[in-house]
Amino acid sequence: MIEIRIHGRGGQGGVTLAKLIATSRFLKGLSVQAFGLYAAERSGAPIQAFCRYSEDPITNRNLIYEPDHVVVLDPTLAGPPIAAGLKSGGWILINTPEAPEQYTEQFPNNAVATVDATRIARDNGLGTRSVPIVNTALAGAVGKMFGFPLEEMQAALEHLGFGGSNLTAARSAFGQVRLLENTSLPAPDKHAQTAEVPGHGPSLIEGAGSGLPQLKTGAWATEQPHRQQMIPPCNHICPAGNNVQGFLNALAKDKVNEALHILLRTTPFPSICGRACPAPCMEACNRIELDGAVNVREMERYAGDHGETDVQPEEVREQTVAIAGSGPAGLTAAFHLARFGYHVKVFESAHEIGGLLRSGIPDFRLPEEAVNREIQRILDLGVDVETDHPIDRESLLDIARSHDAVLVATGQQEQRKLRLGMAGTRAVMPGLEFLDRVNHGTMRVDGEDVVVIGGGNTAMDAARSALRLGASSVRVVYRRTRDEMPAIQEEIDEAQEEGIRIDFLTQPQSLHEEVGKSDKRRCTLICQRMVLGEPDESGRRAPVAVPDSEFELNCHRLILALGQSPDMSVFPEGTEVREGRQLLGLLETPVFAIGDLATAEGTVAAAIGSGRRSAIHVHNVLSGDHVTITEHAEAARDVDVWRDEVIGADTMKLHLFERQAGHQGESLGMARRRSTFDEVHLGVEDAAEARRCLSCGVCNECDLCVTYCPEGVLKRVGHRLEFDYAYCKGCGVCVAECPRNVIFMSHL
Amino acid sequence: MTLQVVTGNHAAGYALSTAGEANRTARGAACGIYPITPQTEIVEYVAKFPFSKGRVVPVESEHSAMGVTMGAALGGARSFTASSANGLAYMTENIMVAGYYRLPIVMVAVNRTLGPPWNIWVDQGDTLMLRDFAWLQFYCEDNQEVLDTTLLAFRLAEDHRILLPVMVCMDAFIVSHTQMETDLPDQAQVDRFLPDLDLKHRLRYDEARTIGGLSWPQEGLSMRLEIDEAMGRVPEVFQECRSAFTEAFGRDPGDQLQTFETEDAETVIVATGTMATTAREVVRHRREAGERIGLVKLKMFRPFPQESLRQACRPASRIAVLDRNYAAGSGGVFWQDTRAAFQGHRDDLLIQNYLAGLCGGDVTPAVIEQILDDLADRTEAGSPAWIGIDEHSEVPV
Amino acid sequence: MSATAGKLEQLPGLPCTEECLLRAGNTNCGGCGMSTGLTMLGRALRDAGETCTLVIPACCGIVTAGAFPTTSYGVPTVATTFASAPAVASGLASIRDLNGEPGQVICWAGDGGTYDIGLATLSAAAERNENIIYFCYDNEIYGNTGGQRSSSTPAAAHTTTTPWGKAEDKKDIVSIMAAHRIPYAATLSIAHPEDFADKIKQALSMTGMRFLLIHSPCPTGWKSEPADSVELVRIAVNSGLFPLYEVFHGLDYKINVEPDGTTDPADYFSRQKRFHPDEIDLEATRKRCENRFNQLRALARINLAPVS
Numbered sequence A: 001m002i003e004i005r006i007h008g009r010g011g012q013g014g015v016t017l018a019k020l021i022a023t024s025r026f027l028k029g030l031s032v033q034a035f036g037l038y039a040a041e042r043s044g045a046p047i048q049a050f051c052r053y054s055e056d057p058i059t060n061r062n063l064i065y066e067p068d069h070v071v072v073l074d075p076t077l078a079g080p081p082i083a084a085g086l087k088s089g090g091w092i093l094i095n096t097p098e099a100p101e102q103y104t105e106q107f108p109n110n111a112v113a114t115v116d117a118t119r120i121a122r123d124n125g126l127g128t129r130s131v132p133i134v135n136t137a138l139a140g141a142v143g144k145m146f147g148f149p150l151e152e153m154q155a156a157l158e159h160l161g162f163g164g165s166n167l168t169a170a171r172s173a174f175g176q177v178r179l180l181e182n183t184s185l186p187a188p189d190k191h192a193q194t195a196e197v198p199g200h201g202p203s204l205i206e207g208a209g210s211g212l213p214q215l216k217t218g219a220w221a222t223e224q225p226h227r228q229q230m231i232p233p234c235n236h237i238c239p240a241g242n243n244v245q246g247f248l249n250a251l252a253k254d255k256v257n258e259a260l261h262i263l264l265r266t267t268p269f270p271s272i273c274g275r276a277c278p279a280p281c282m283e284a285c286n287r288i289e290l291d292g293a294v295n296v297r298e299m300e301r302y303a304g305d306h307g308e309t310d311v312q313p314e315e316v317r318e319q320t321v322a323i324a325g326s327g328p329a330g331l332t333a334a335f336h337l338a339r340f341g342y343h344v345k346v347f348e349s350a351h352e353i354g355g356l357l358r359s360g361i362p363d364f365r366l367p368e369e370a371v372n373r374e375i376q377r378i379l380d381l382g383v384d385v386e387t388d389h390p391i392d393r394e395s396l397l398d399i400a401r402s403h404d405a406v407l408v409a410t411g412q413q414e415q416r417k418l419r420l421g422m423a424g425t426r427a428v429m430p431g432l433e434f435l436d437r438v439n440h441g442t443m444r445v446d447g448e449d450v451v452v453i454g455g456g457n458t459a460m461d462a463a464r465s466a467l468r469l470g471a472s473s474v475r476v477v478y479r480r481t482r483d484e485m486p487a488i489q490e491e492i493d494e495a496q497e498e499g500i501r502i503d504f505l506t507q508p509q510s511l512h513e514e515v516g517k518s519d520k521r522r523c524t525l526i527c528q529r530m531v532l533g534e535p536d537e538s539g540r541r542a543p544v545a546v547p548d549s550e551f552e553l554n555c556h557r558l559i560l561a562l563g564q565s566p567d568m569s570v571f572p573e574g575t576e577v578r579e580g581r582q583l584l585g586l587l588e589t590p591v592f593a594i595g596d597l598a599t600a601e602g603t604v605a606a607a608i609g610s611g612r613r614s615a616i617h618v619h620n621v622l623s624g625d626h627v628t629i630t631e632h633a634e635a636a637r638d639v640d641v642w643r644d645e646v647i648g649a650d651t652m653k654l655h656l657f658e659r660q661a662g663h664q665g666e667s668l669g670m671a672r673r674r675s676t677f678d679e680v681h682l683g684v685e686d687a688a689e690a691r692r693c694l695s696c697g698v699c700n701e702c703d704l705c706v707t708y709c710p711e712g713v714l715k716r717v718g719h720r721l722e723f724d725y726a727y728c729k730g731c732g733v734c735v736a737e738c739p740r741n742v743i744f745m746s747h748l
Numbered sequence B: 001m002t003l004q005v006v007t008g009n010h011a012a013g014y015a016l017s018t019a020g021e022a023n024r025t026a027r028g029a030a031c032g033i034y035p036i037t038p039q040t041e042i043v044e045y046v047a048k049f050p051f052s053k054g055r056v057v058p059v060e061s062e063h064s065a066m067g068v069t070m071g072a073a074l075g076g077a078r079s080f081t082a083s084s085a086n087g088l089a090y091m092t093e094n095i096m097v098a099g100y101y102r103l104p105i106v107m108v109a110v111n112r113t114l115g116p117p118w119n120i121w122v123d124q125g126d127t128l129m130l131r132d133f134a135w136l137q138f139y140c141e142d143n144q145e146v147l148d149t150t151l152l153a154f155r156l157a158e159d160h161r162i163l164l165p166v167m168v169c170m171d172a173f174i175v176s177h178t179q180m181e182t183d184l185p186d187q188a189q190v191d192r193f194l195p196d197l198d199l200k201h202r203l204r205y206d207e208a209r210t211i212g213g214l215s216w217p218q219e220g221l222s223m224r225l226e227i228d229e230a231m232g233r234v235p236e237v238f239q240e241c242r243s244a245f246t247e248a249f250g251r252d253p254g255d256q257l258q259t260f261e262t263e264d265a266e267t268v269i270v271a272t273g274t275m276a277t278t279a280r281e282v283v284r285h286r287r288e289a290g291e292r293i294g295l296v297k298l299k300m301f302r303p304f305p306q307e308s309l310r311q312a313c314r315p316a317s318r319i320a321v322l323d324r325n326y327a328a329g330s331g332g333v334f335w336q337d338t339r340a341a342f343q344g345h346r347d348d349l350l351i352q353n354y355l356a357g358l359c360g361g362d363v364t365p366a367v368i369e370q371i372l373d374d375l376a377d378r379t380e381a382g383s384p385a386w387i388g389i390d391e392h393s394e395v396p397v
Numbered sequence C: 001m002s003a004t005a006g007k008l009e010q011l012p013g014l015p016c017t018e019e020c021l022l023r024a025g026n027t028n029c030g031g032c033g034m035s036t037g038l039t040m041l042g043r044a045l046r047d048a049g050e051t052c053t054l055v056i057p058a059c060c061g062i063v064t065a066g067a068f069p070t071t072s073y074g075v076p077t078v079a080t081t082f083a084s085a086p087a088v089a090s091g092l093a094s095i096r097d098l099n100g101e102p103g104q105v106i107c108w109a110g111d112g113g114t115y116d117i118g119l120a121t122l123s124a125a126a127e128r129n130e131n132i133i134y135f136c137y138d139n140e141i142y143g144n145t146g147g148q149r150s151s152s153t154p155a156a157a158h159t160t161t162t163p164w165g166k167a168e169d170k171k172d173i174v175s176i177m178a179a180h181r182i183p184y185a186a187t188l189s190i191a192h193p194e195d196f197a198d199k200i201k202q203a204l205s206m207t208g209m210r211f212l213l214i215h216s217p218c219p220t221g222w223k224s225e226p227a228d229s230v231e232l233v234r235i236a237v238n239s240g241l242f243p244l245y246e247v248f249h250g251l252d253y254k255i256n257v258e259p260d261g262t263t264d265p266a267d268y269f270s271r272q273k274r275f276h277p278d279e280i281d282l283e284a285t286r287k288r289c290e291n292r293f294n295q296l297r298a299l300a301r302i303n304l305a306p307v308s
Helices: A014-026 A117-123 A135-146 A150-159 A165-176 A233-237 A244-252 A256-264 A270-276 A280-284 A296-306 A328-340 A368-379 A393-402 A431-439 A457-468 A489-497 A604-623 A629-633 A670-675 A688-692 A704-708 A733-737 B008-025 B040-048 B062-074 B085-100 B143-158 B187-193 B217-249 B273-288 B306-312 B333-342 B365-377 C033-048 C085-098 C111-116 C119-127 C173-178 C193-204 C226-238 C265-270 C282-301
Strands: A002-009 A031-036 A046-054 A069-072 A091-095 A111-115 A178-180 A223-231 A320-324 A343-347 A384-386 A405-408 A428-430 A449-453 A473-477 A501-503 A506-513 A523-535 A541-545 A551-555 A557-560 A591-593 A641-646 A714-717 A720-723 A743-747 B002-006 B029-033 B054-058 B078-084 B106-111 B136-139 B166-171 B180-184 B257-260 B267-271 B293-298 B300-302 B318-323 B350-355 C052-056 C077-079 C104-110 C133-138 C184-189 C210-215 C244-248 C252-257
Touching: A002 A014, A014 A031, A014 A046, A014 A135, A014 A150, A069 A135, A091 A135, A111 A135, A117 A135, A117 A165, A135 A150, A135 A165, A150 A165, A223 A233, A223 A720, A233 A244, A233 A280, A244 A256, A244 A296, A244 A688, A256 A270, A256 A296, A270 A296, A270 A368, A270 A604, A280 A296, A296 A368, A296 A688, A320 A328, A320 A393, A328 A343, A328 A368, A328 A604, A393 A405, A405 A604, A428 A431, A431 A457, A431 A557, A449 A457, A449 A551, A457 A473, A457 A489, A457 A557, A457 A670, A473 A551, A489 A501, A591 A604, A604 A629, A704 A714, A704 A733, A733 A743, A733 C226, B002 B008, B008 B029, B008 B040, B008 B054, B008 B078, B008 B106, B008 B143, B008 B166, B008 B180, B008 B187, B029 B040, B029 B062, B029 C085, B040 B054, B040 B078, B054 C085, B062 B078, B062 B085, B062 C085, B062 C119, B078 B085, B078 B143, B085 B106, B085 B217, B106 B143, B136 B143, B143 B166, B143 B180, B143 B187, B143 B217, B166 B273, B187 B217, B217 B300, B257 B273, B257 B306, B267 B273, B267 B365, B273 B293, B273 B365, B293 B306, B306 B333, B318 B333, B318 B365, B333 B350, B350 B365, C033 C104, C033 C133, C033 C193, C033 C210, C033 C226, C052 C085, C085 C104, C085 C119, C085 C133, C104 C111, C111 C119, C111 C133, C111 C173, C119 C173, C173 C184, C173 C210, C173 C244, C184 C193, C184 C226, C193 C210, C193 C244, C193 C252, C210 C226, C226 C265, C252 C282, C265 C282
Parallel strands: A002 A069, A069 A091, A091 A111, A223 A641, A320 A343, A320 A405, A343 A384, A405 A591, A428 A557, A449 A473, A449 A557, A473 A501, B029 B054, B029 B078, B078 B106, B106 B166, B136 B166, B267 B293, B267 B318, B318 B350, C052 C077, C052 C104, C104 C133, C133 C210, C184 C210
Antiparallel strands: A002 A046, A031 A046, A111 A178, A223 A743, A506 A523, A523 A541, A523 A551, A714 A720, B002 B180, B136 B300, B257 B293, C184 C244, C244 C252
């Protein structure tokens, strides 16, 4: 008689495997038994099944305690208990991807064979992903072990109604068994089987029945959940490096001060960016796929305007840092360096600090109050300022000698030019100069027809400012289409709402003075129609002139808002400008170019990012520390795995979120928009919009995983998720139900 | 205590109700009830009893009647019900659970023919079908014994050494519907006799405990063994209860096994219920004629009083076992247990089974006489003898 | 008892704690909807400061308790025969009320014990308006015995006793219960935890017979991925296959979740191997859902006189 014991888990089909083996012998005319040890076990619980066959009638009706061979359906069960009572010379067949050599030490007394029946079952679609049914594959493998012909095992399978993929699985496993024969097979230990004398166990009438479960169901699991964190697209794309998800999450929980705190880890200008940022985060927002991007810009403004937090230097350091230029890059660097504890001094050529923040963005988009407030927060850190102090090659060397590090953040001072004629006349003016004079109240265009050339924010700001100053008409000329315009989309919309006409696909050719008029001399701008051709090096489709399409535009004033380029004259000849790189190697003092001067990215947000990265870099250079950008943002949470990967909308479970319209703030009435420089956007009343944030790839403690865990063995402990692996059965519900892919399964 | 003429059902209803009422100072009383002839009057009595702290739940089946009664018992209340024949069969699944959960429920069962054949008259096959489910069983011969045994049953069942349910059985109509003078004790007497029920293994709302979890063989075996030990303690505890009863009510409720003229009897009749009453009279007459004959009345059938039976029959050489039941294929149930009691002790005894009064047949003294004559003629025991099978005219149906 | 198990031990009594209803170390299948239901019930009881006694007939729910003398239930629990839970609960609740004790008496039964063998007992307890809460975790199959059809099994589902797919549709148990004019009858889904908690809270605030039907996924019986459990019943609700609604006093109907109009019932069938896609008439299914909802909407509008 041959006796086989099968160790598996509920749901894997162990009893059926016993029946398959028995059937294969039954069909050969042998006497057989196949049975399971039935108890309360459910899917995944360790189970045993048995098979015996014999030439003679079988009279034994007991369990099998001393099997001839053992089959193990699940590799996690392959411990000492499976070899209990196993006869000398008996083999152990284990379902595992491992080689049999892996088990030599564990089972020195027996021959071990392995086969990856789980993979074979999965490949053949047998069972479910977490509970593959491996019995038919193993029937093939067992046949191989016994030396039964494959046809006999197939006959058994077919006899029991298994066909198709089950036969394929059995054939695969038959061919894939790996056997390691051990040379020495000493006698096995005698299986100790002392029957307990029946006596008084726990008594019902004495109140028994309240013991705690002894079963560690974690042993059932073939997979385990873990917590991970991915990078939300907003965080990834933010030029300032803001933890967008983080501050939105704080706002969503009505923690406006914490939201501001999170923002100030990266940007000193939330109130400013909350008004003036083109917000690439909103274009990257995964919520677009559901019902529209989260209005991050308004939320940043809300946090900046309503949050309160005390910012102090973290410690006091002796070293001094000079910063040339007080635009957003310079001031951001000053802010962070001051927080690191350095003595910071800012040199500004103008009479006031703020650079472009003051001169380049008109009040109706960025009120002076917000700029003053956020600059004051920087000054309150103890930053020294010296205004009316232009930096040239000579003075740069001077301040380098008197400081431990120098940052040059002079931005892009050179206005791009377009040769149209009439240069230097009153009729033609660069955009930034126009905006600066508007800002200082020294610009008048009332009654004039104004044409602005360009498609960026400066062009929009100039056009809208001209309108507010009483221009009788304002039109913008841009050589590509609206889709290519670099200006913030909303600003283009608003400019058009206010009555500004934009001539797309229009290239100015030349400007001519109109003859005969007196004080307000009119000019004629000759333009040409364009069409879009192949993409150029910027990735945008390049405009191509339409032959014979010239036409004329009349105007009193032409504003050229064509962008700027850096003025490199402060550096020695041949200096290569690259952010973060030490320049002026002849000096001991490190000197860095930062902001637009180095990167030419052209937005406040990019300048903030550059200023912050530079500050951290300078700090690392001066202190020998190794602070990383991520650590500095305090963005990392308590997670098992940090996946340095941006999470896309396709990885999010968007259907688990309810659709909810976004919140847009109120706008100023049109009459006042056309006649005053009052701020157009009035902001939102509350932070409800933040609750629309999906918190992509970052746990926001929604705790749906805790809610749905069938076992209640997943708990929130502070900010951590605690998986009780002693009991977790690895069902994967937490993974399936996490809307933001924060939990993943690992194979055991 | 007042002597009144009431039916057996009335006596049973009175005993169940006053026993339930006596627990008003503890956790009260409750029961599920469902009618079936011939016990309906019992549950009707209970239903109209003004319990101070109790609830009678009229349910939709005997199965649920025992369900509600078990629920009440699990809640620690004094609990009871009554049923008969096919009602008992329908209740059987829960009868088992009540026994194995060790719930001290008292059920009055009126013995009636299990249909088919469909009739409503006496036959003990219904309760004997339930003999193996960890219930104590008592068979009573008159109204007073029904009342007394029912009251005693509560004290016995609820004793911490026992904790097993009790079935008090009586013959359909011959007891249940027969008006006889019966001593009905005062509530105060019942209160004194029955202490507050303190069921220590009841479910408590603040105790996390599962009654009825799955059990491995070892635990299951242990539970069965505990039942066997409790069964073993019944004779002794019964005597204590009997003494207490006598003290409380001034009346002996009778022994678990009652003998009549067996001291020197060569012939012994073993009978239960009203057949025992009839047989006693036949014995009395035959004694007067000088015959050495006696009667053993089995009041308690579970646990089976083997030792008392052997003692009572020590002088006897032949025994007639009267069975008002038929276990198809193996004769009468009382006969089976009687033979087992003497197996290996008295191999010389002639033990003959008489199946008498089945399906409502009347067992008259003449029937008993016929049985005794038959027994006297026998030199060895034969297969169970069917009595009255050729005498249709004598059966008053 | 091991140290690890010990940390899960809670003091018994009031109120119930989350762990105290269903303990870790139980033998339920991974992804079992009944486990989630018990866990959610435990939380709701905790939040309400309540505790309970469980009365469980033969079903997976009593196997959950595990081997005597241990138990996976952290509240007093009794196993009853298959058809008896409402009867035993009636007895227990009576004694609780006679003694003025706290705690709900809760029947926790599968669909076999509710729709089939226990229906008469349940009906009788409902007719008597017993002061109990009856939960049916409806996994639409005899799970404990390995997957046979019950009268709750939906049409077309393959079970071991309907090997070619069930011909008959699922019994409408809530209508049956509502017809008893019990104070409260409601359907619950573990995929709608807030609604689930609200309904338990509602039930706890009332006395008399309260009937709550939980759509309870069974990965083993439904032949679905354990991880899909919640999503499957979510699809069932959002597509209209399993309406979430309440019936007060058998008269006042309230629909809690309308179909979202975008969830396709096809997903429900295709993700369970108990269904064979070629046997499902999706058009008829959609029509049936629509008819059912129209019926419910009509009932929900008939609020002639609110019953308080």
